[in-house]
Amino acid sequence: xxxxxxxxxxxxxxxxxxxxxxxxxxxxxxxxxxxxxxxxxxxxxxxxxxxxxxxxxxxxxxxxxxxxxxxxxxxxxxxxxxxxxxxxxxxxxxxxxxxxxxxxxxxxxxxxxxxxxxxxxxxxxxxxxxxxxxxxxxxxxxxxxxxxxxxxxxxxxxxxxxxxxxxxxxxxxxxxxxxxxxxxxxxxxxxxxxxxxxxxxxxxxxxxxxxxxxxxxxxxxxxxxxxxxxxxxxxxxxxxxxxxxxxxxxxxxxxxxxxxxxxxxxxxxxxxxxxxxxxxxxxxxxxxxxxxxxxxxxxxxxxxxxxxxx
Numbered sequence: 013x014x015x016x017x018x019x020x021x022x023x024x025x026x027x028x029x030x031x032x033x034x035x036x037x038x039x040x041x042x043x044x045x046x047x048x049x050x051x052x053x054x055x056x057x058x059x060x061x062x063x064x065x066x067x068x069x070x071x072x073x074x075x076x077x078x079x080x081x082x083x084x085x086x087x088x089x090x091x092x093x094x095x096x097x098x099x100x101x102x103x104x105x106x107x108x109x110x111x112x113x114x115x116x117x118x119x120x121x122x123x124x125x126x127x128x129x130x131x132x133x134x135x136x137x138x139x140x141x142x143x144x145x146x147x148x149x150x151x152x153x154x155x156x157x158x159x160x161x162x163x164x165x166x167x168x169x170x171x172x173x174x175x176x177x178x179x180x181x182x183x184x185x186x187x188x189x190x191x192x193x194x195x196x197x198x199x200x201x202x203x204x205x206x207x208x209x210x211x212x213x214x215x216x217x218x219x220x221x222x223x224x225x226x227x228x229x230x231x232x233x234x235x236x237x238x239x240x241x242x243x244x245x246x247x248x249x250x251x252x253x254x255x256x257x258x259x260x261x262x263x264x265x266x267x268x269x270x271x272x273x274x275x276x277x278x279x280x281x282x283x284x285x286x287x288x289x290x291x292x293x294x295x296x297x298x299x300x301x302x303x304x305x306x307x308x309x310x311x312x313x314x315x316x317x318x319x320x321x322x
Contacts, residue, residue: 018050018157018179018316020233024062025308027188027239027253027275028089035281040310043089044187044275046235050178050316053156054079057174057185062310063093070099077104080155082162083111084187085171086122095127095134105141110153112170116145163227165189166220167252173227181316184228184268185235187275191224191254191262228266233316235308236263238273241288256288260295264303272308 024042032041043060052075056063059081070079079099084090099105113119123145124136136143146153152161158178165173166189173186228234238256240248245255254262256273263271273292276285289307296305306312 018048018181019313020183020316021047021049021313022062022272022308022310023047023066024058024060024093025274025276025310026060026089026278027237028278030061030089031278033281035283036278038282038309039276039285039307041278042310043092044084045093046185048158048176048178048183048316051157052076053158055155055158055160055176056081058082058084058090058187059094059097060089060091061093064096067093067097067099071102078106080108081110082160082172082174083109083119083123084173084185085112085167085169086125087169087188088126090187091123091126094123095132100136100139100141100143103140103142106144107141108144108146108155110146110148112172113147116147119145119147163223165224165227166191171252175227175231179317181232182230183233183235183316184231186227187235187237188252189224189237189254190250190252191236192221192258225262225266228263228268231266231268233270233272233314234263234266234268235272235274237275238288238292239275239277244277256292257295260292260305263305264296264299264301267301268303271303271305273305274308276307 024045025040026043030041030043042062044058045060045062045066046057047066048055056079100107109119109123111119111122113122126132127135151163158176160174160176162172162174165171165186171188173189176183236259237254238259239253240255242255242257259273285307292305296303
């Protein structure tokens, strides 16, 4: 495969809810959705409102009418574009959908629930595409030139992070994750723990962090939750999202080449996001590592065969 033919595109970069405000349009207002395309195979990560314009574009393309959607979890900001995803209503398309669950029926139930009365008037039974719901016991599958593996991450409810390998490149997508959670908990509870409990928590902290880094270690591209500032995280610890400072540090520890801060808080306008970008870049520069750091922006397209081309 010619890896230069593969690309990644951001269609939605917000978390929590869409932010269609003039003050947010440089970064973008749609919720989580990215497209990875290689050798005429399209993998879509999450189905927030960003999947709506992606679906409209796919309907106009002449490419293969088959795609695969992987969902990190079923919170609304990651699935509420599905009722408006036009390819699902077209008989020309074959769509596979993977998400958290023990069986394909679990995935079907979770996806279909938001499209039932009283929440929505048109259910998944009205989809005309050939829909296949998927689960994989070994948490690994192949889709054309793409090899995908996934594992649970730290977010309320069962939530997956994904590692996608294509053309010798590794892309890790972890849109909702509270990194360093156990370490933060240990700091918070430290004075109340006896020596035995501290030892136990230290072991748990190290094990959790190693597991966390394993999915993103040596990734060419890491797309990771960075929703909160330091002060916001102090107020919302345990909510399942990361402080961008911790995201940057975790990426450095994992030897990531290219980091995209993602799942931006809808309260953070373009000016605010620029300050976050500058601060994150300063941290990287002080580390003296070669990692590059960007704020994920809607519409941004990256050649996977040239990860320095962002």
